[in-house]
Amino acid sequence: MRGRGAFCVLSTLRDAADDTYRRLREVKAAETKKLAREEARNILEAFIYRVRDLVDESSFVEVSLEAERKAIKEKTEAANEWLWDEADTAATRELRAKKTELECVRSYFTVVRGLMGWSRKLVKHVSTRSAEASQRPRVIDAFNVVLLAADAFVSSGVTNNTVAEKRNELPKYTMDELKALAKLGADAKEWLVATLKAQEALAKHEDPVLKVADLKRRAKEIDAEMTKLRKKKAPRKPRSSASTSTSTAATAAETEVEEPTSITSSPVEEPTGGGHKKDEL
Secondary structure, three states, rough: OOHHHHHHHHHHHHHHHHHHHHHHHHHHHHHHHHHHHHHHHHHHHHHHHHHHHHOOOHHHHHHOHHHHHHHHHHHHHHHHHHHHHHHOOHHHHHHHHHHHHHHOEEEEEEEEOOOOOEEHHHHHHHHHHHHHHHHHHHHHHHHHHHHHHHHHHHHHHHHHHHHHHHHOOOOOOOHHHHHHHHHHHHHHHHHHHHHHHHHHHOOOOOOOOOOHHHHHHHHHHOOOOOOOOOOOOOOOOOHHHHHHHHHHHHHHHHOOOOOOOOOOOOOOOOOOOOOOOOOOO
């Protein structure tokens, strides 16, 4: 009986613990859901205020049309009214969808030349125009610095090749490598001149053709090519014929050591006896 009673107590305690854990999980899930909804609401509200201010900024006005700004303002005001009327009871996904809708404000215009419908995401596109316009001069300057560095690299490489040739040495860079780098820089320079001319012909509210991302990409390609050449190991200098012959002669002199000839001659002894006697005078 005692064993059965203890088992019942343990079972009851286990069920109570499971129920407690379940309630804690539900409370935590509800709290997480609440925080996510509040965060989505705050993000939407902040975005509405940011767009309101953005539309009136001079940099934004310069790169947008009046019709575009009007469409953005109308959509922003509608989103603001919805925020105060329905956001408190709206689900998280609705709040996020409303922000996405505002980000992707669409306005339809007529392109006079083609008489075609034209749609664009106004907030994103106009903001991109503004960012491109402000960053472009600085990035072009940096791009020109890379072009100058490539020209200097090629010029220095050609000079070093000439010196190496006079010394009968192998150059670090081949002429094909230097020509490839020179062509890469020349193509980039030609592209910059042509694209910059096309960009200057555009109005500020038109989408750019000379983009910051393209400038950075081309500059990175040139810089990567120069870095690869810099890391290239220089060829070993060949041993000159004079030093080789000198070394060979020295080696031969060291190996060809003559053994000294040791001549040991016994003193000539005069015969004492048994020899021929001198005739006495």
